[in-house]
Structures are given as structure tokens and as C-alpha cells.
Amino acid sequence: MICCLNPDCPNPLNPNGKKLCQTCSTPLVSLLRNRFRVIRVLSDEGGFGRTYLSEDTDKLNEHCVIKQLAPKFQGTWSQKKAMELFADEAKRLQELGEHPQIPTLLAYFEQDNCLYLVQQFINGQNLLKELQQRKTYSSGEIKAILLDLLPILKFIHDRGVIHRDIKPENIIRRKGDGRLSLIDFGSSKQLTARVQNKSGTSIGSHGYSPIEQIRDGKAYPASDLFSIGATCFHLITGTSPFQLWMEYGYGWVTNWRQYLRKPLSAELDIVLDKLLRKDIQQRYQSADEVIIDLAQKPTLALPPAGKSSAKIPATQAPYLPIRYTILRALILLSALMLLFGFGESWYQQYRRIYNSLSSRLNHQNNSGNGEAVFGQLPKISLANISLVKTLQGHENSVSSVVISPDGQTIASSGNGTIKLWNLATGKEISSLNGHFQQINVVVISPDGKTLVSGSDDNTIKIWNLATGRQIRTLTGHSDAVHALVITPDGKTLVSGSDDSTIKIWNLATGRQIRTLMGHTFWVRSVAISSDGATLASGSYDKTIKLWNMSKGYSILTLGENSQTVTSVVISPDGKILASASRDRTIKLWNLATGDLMRTLAGHTNTVTSVAISPDGKILASASRDRTIKLWNLATGEEILTLAGHTNTVTSVAFSPDGKTLVSGSEDNTIKIWRISD
Structure with missing residues (x-):
């Protein structure tokens, strides 16, 4: 379709090949400035022009926004003021567009007695x-x-x-x-x-x-x-x-x-x-x-015993030995209640109280020495971690990174392109093109033969990893696909979408098996337990849902996140679910009971991605604060912080041997970090 640029045209869309608008007879322009293809009207500017959704043919038809100024009243004060404001807007965007949350100016020009301002499209x-x-x-x-x-x-x-x-x-x-x-x-x-x-x-x-x-x-x-x-x-x-x-x-x-x-x-x-x-x-x-x-932090109303009356920040609350007394009392009480026949239902209630109290008391000491309620959990000491390579090749943000099961290949996704890299040398192997919009996520099957990608174009594509050949395209989602995971047996693919649904597919045939509905907003992350029995999904509706994979029904909803859930991962032993959130924390959950075990705090901006090492000892978290943090999964202790990216770190992944960590960022780079004990 060709869009008529007459701001008064009531029906501006025309079939391709037309020279004149079939509604108002205005000559049609196929490309503004021989570069921008106008698709449709986004809004009317009250007689002074229109705003259009367009494609930039110099950037693989990437969407952009074109503002048109076509004042009707030539020579009037209104026309002069409109032109001044229009020029001012172009100047402001040129000055301010370096900020990642302000649209970038792409072009400013005059054509056919109209002024045009072209800016980045915010999806x-x-x-x-x-x-x-x-x-x-x-x-x-x-x-x-x-x-x-x-x-x-x-x-x-x-x-x-x-x-x-x-x-x-x-x-x-x-x-x-x-x-x-x-x-x-x-x-x-x-x-x-x-x-x-x-x-x-x-x-x-x-x-x-x-x-x-x-x-x-x-x-x-x-x-x-x-x-x-x-x-x-x-x-x-x-x-x-x-x-x-x-x-x-x-x-x-x-x-x-x-x-x-x-x-x-x-x-x-x-x-x-x-x-x-x-x-x-x-x-x-x-x-x-x-x-x-x-940013003011809440304070405790009462000072600790034996101290001055000065208020102490809640985040710095002292160690409380009384927690052992409380827990022992609960254990004794539970034994007495069971002894006198209060039954299993009371015990289940006790367990919920016990787990909740235990996790809260542990959380108070996360910033301390990592001591657990019933003994000292192991500390992790990393003798050396170093940045060994920075891979440059993506023209825009890197949205996802993954390492193949044999530890030889990195797959990364960005704006319409998937790149494959040799992990050992850092050399680019090939680029896979097929999606026509941002590619949000890539995963590799357990046998290392298949690569799967999800995109803003609402599709999932399946590729032969060895040849780079596209095998098939899966359609069914009505909005962008942001989350993918493959079952440990390699037979089933799970996808999460901004249409608020989760779809389960037969990976070999591409047949859709079922759709899981329950989330009320974008589904941005999915994870599967090592036994393939439990699916976890995180959503911008602020909940995590656990699903029975074989039957497709919801088991449990975890709703204690104060902000949207950005990423979920399950530990290799299937016992711990880790979730990241816009509240800048990582939460660790008991996958079997749904109880919150502890909260890890340390990032100063949204946590975007989490990954757990193959041995289940280290959790890596990526953030908008441009850092990666490594945590002791058993104790919640922060081990160290990796700084090097100059923009949001979007994705992290461990190699199968756990000795390499790969990170992708909005700074358009991929970094390879080597870890040694």
C-alpha cells in the first residue's frame, strides 16, 4: 500500500502501483527523500500535518516515525510559530536523542513545500x-x-x-x-x-x-x-x-x-x-x-536492646540470635500438637509458618556472613575471573545470548539478525537472517543440532545450527515472542509472548500442542525443571506461575514480586527457582512448596536476566545498572561484581563446564568472561 501525504485526504491508503491518490488525486510519493516509505497515518496534527508510521529502506525497512508540517495558512503568525516549533523539535531531538529513553532524530528535510521530521519508532x-x-x-x-x-x-x-x-x-x-x-x-x-x-x-x-x-x-x-x-x-x-x-x-x-x-x-x-x-x-x-x-529508606521504630535510641535503617538491622529460640519453640509446639492428635492439616499450617519465618530471618542476614538457620553453608571463593574477549558485530542491541551444549558456539540475537560465534576464538561464523523485526530470544536444543528464535514479528523460527538453514516458521502468537525454552529431552518447545499466553510445540514437527492461559500481561520468561515435569513462567503481571508440563494445568501462582518479573531460571537439581524483577532484586523460591527462601539485593537498577551455573553453585544476574553480579546460590552471599559493559546488560549464559560466562548488552557487544576456582 502507498499512503497519500495530503494531510486533508480522508482515505490516504492506496494500492501499490498507483500514481495518483484514488481519493483526492494528489500525486503519490513512493519514497520520501528516496529513503522513507510511508505505511499509514498514526495521528492527525489538526490541519498542520500528520504523523506517519514509516519504513527506513536504508536500515532493512526498520520502522520509524515521520512528522509532517504542511500548514494551510501561508504567511500567518500561526504558520510561522508552527515552523519555529517544528524546527525546535528537530534541534531538541538531535541534542537529546543520545539518551536511550528519548527518540533519536534520523532526518529533517523539506520536500514538496512540506517539512518532515523523521525519528526513531518506539515500539x-x-x-x-x-x-x-x-x-x-x-x-x-x-x-x-x-x-x-x-x-x-x-x-x-x-x-x-x-x-x-x-x-x-x-x-x-x-x-x-x-x-x-x-x-x-x-x-x-x-x-x-x-x-x-x-x-x-x-x-x-x-x-x-x-x-x-x-x-x-x-x-x-x-x-x-x-x-x-x-x-x-x-x-x-x-x-x-x-x-x-x-x-x-x-x-x-x-x-x-x-x-x-x-x-x-x-x-x-x-x-x-x-x-x-x-x-x-x-x-x-x-x-x-x-x-x-x-530513595529515602524506612527506619526501625525501636532501637536494638542496649543501644542508643538513634534509628537504624531496616536494611542494616543487626543479627538476631533470638531467631533460634523462636524456631526451636515452633518445633516443640508442632511436636506437642501432633502428639495430641491435631492432625496433618495443622502440621501443614505449621510448615508454612515455619518456612516463612525461617526465610525472613535468613533474609535479614543475607548481607552478613551467609550463615543459615541450621548451620554454616559453604562459601565460594573465585580465585580469578577475567574478561577475555569483547565481540563486536551487532549494529544494535544484543538481546539474547546462549552457548551450545558442546561449549563451542555462541548464538546471539539482535535487530533482525542472529549471529553465530566461535567461543574459543571469538570469530564470527555466520549471520542468520529471516525475521524482519527485533529478535528477542534464542535457545539451542540439548543435542546441539537446532537453534530456535523468537521475534517481535510474532513468529518463532527453527534453524539447523550446523548449516544455518531455516527449517520452519511457527505462527500462532498474536504478539511479540520474548521467551523460549526446550525440554531436557529435546522434544518439546515452550514459548512465551506479549499476547499473555504460553504455547507448547512439538519441536520436531512444529505442531502446536496446547496454549496455556492465565497470565494477564506480557509473558517474558519461561524455564523448565531438569526432570521436564514443571514449567515456570514470569510475567509483567507481577506473578510467577508454575505449570504441570504433561497436563498443561497451573499448579501454583507466586505473587510476592513487587514489580514485573523479567527473568526466571531453575537450578539443575530442580529445587530452587530464581526470579529477577524490576524492583532490582532476585528472589529465590522453593520450587516444591512455592515458599520464598530469600531475596538478593545489590543491583541499583532493573535485573534483566539470571542464569545458574551447571553445578548449581553460582547464580549470575545482569542488570540495567550495566553490571553482572555473581552470587552464592546456597547462602545468597554476593561473590563479586563484573563491570565492563557501557549500557544495559540484557542476557547472561554459562558454558556447560561452568568455566565461561557470556553476556550481551545494549552497548551492541558480547563479552566473554573466564571463571576459575
């Missing part, structure tokens, strides 16, 4: 659409949104730019990693600029923009902070600030709490109240101030 949905689907957000989720957005504001404010139009529609949650991107800098301006109009020109959205911006046409960093507060208010309450502004003006900000559906955490209540102050002088003045208030 995801905006927060308004997300709100319409989800209906509610918790205090923890709003805090996570703030902590994701505030560093972007700090970045633009430090460069003398304010956005002026922050609202849910201009914030997109990316499908690839769940992070937020800030878009639409058409209203942004330099702090020193002034709108050239006698009465001032209000640029922004009523309800979301503060009074100084709407009334006087002036905007400051504190103005953007009001807008982010109004955005969070909308997400929490489901009530549009625009509707409140239409009815009450700025009166609603003084009693915003009356619209809450449930109370907020005390911390978020204070922050949101200060963000929404009508008087700019009473508002937060910088993003840093908000971040500091959100």
Missing part, C-alpha cells in the same frame, strides 16, 4: 492506553514510573530544555524491556527563550500543565515536575486532570486526595503532594530533589 504503548487496559496502579508501580522518568527529566533539564507537555499520551512503555520513553518534544523550548506574543502563548495540555505555563507562557524545570505529578495522579485515580481543570480550574490540586481509590504509601503521598503544588515556589525545583525523597 510499545503509551501510558494512557495502558491505564485503559489495566484500570489501576499501586503505589509501588507509581514509584517505579517516577524513578524511570525522573532521570530523563534531569537529563533534559541539565541541557537547558524543558518538555512542557508531559502527560500519559507522551510516555511510552517499550515492549522490548518495559522501560519508559518520553516522546513529543514539539512543545519543548530553551529555558532562556520567551514566547513572542503580547499575552503569552500557552503551550501544553490543560490539567497537566501548571498555572505559570498556561497563564503566562513561562516554563521551568518545576513546571515539568508538576506535569509528571499530574500524570501520576491520573494513573492512580483514573481521573483525568483535564476534566478536573475544566470544572474547577486549579482548585483540584489542593484536595487531590479525595479522588484516591485507596490510600497511598506515606512516602508517595508526600512526594505527590509536593509535585502538585499550585505555587511554583512550594513545588520541587529539580528532579534530583524528588529522586532523593523517593
